[in-house]
Amino acid sequence: MHQINSKKIKIEELRKxxxxxxxxxxxxxxxxxxxxxxxxxxxxGMDLIDFALRIKRAQHEKD
Numbered sequence: 001m002h003q004i005n006s007k008k009i010k011i012e013e014l015r016k017x018x019x020x021x022x023x024x025x026x027x028x029x030x031x032x033x034x035x036x037x038x039x040x041x042x043x044x045g046m047d048l049i050d051f052a053l054r055i056k057r058a059q060h061e062k063d
Contacts (some may be wrong), residue, residue, distance in 0.1 A: 026051060 026048065033044035 022055065 028049060029044065029051075033041060033048065
């Protein structure tokens, strides 16, 4: 029983770190996009939207 709880805690910690990494990466990309102009900004924005939609879809599938 203890081993199962320990594995669950490790999985939850891993998920938390992945979420934090994804959020940090999204922030970095958004800050980087501020320096773009024209079509580059549009492409970067579309990539960020796609990323957000993939996260939302994954959360929805999880539920």
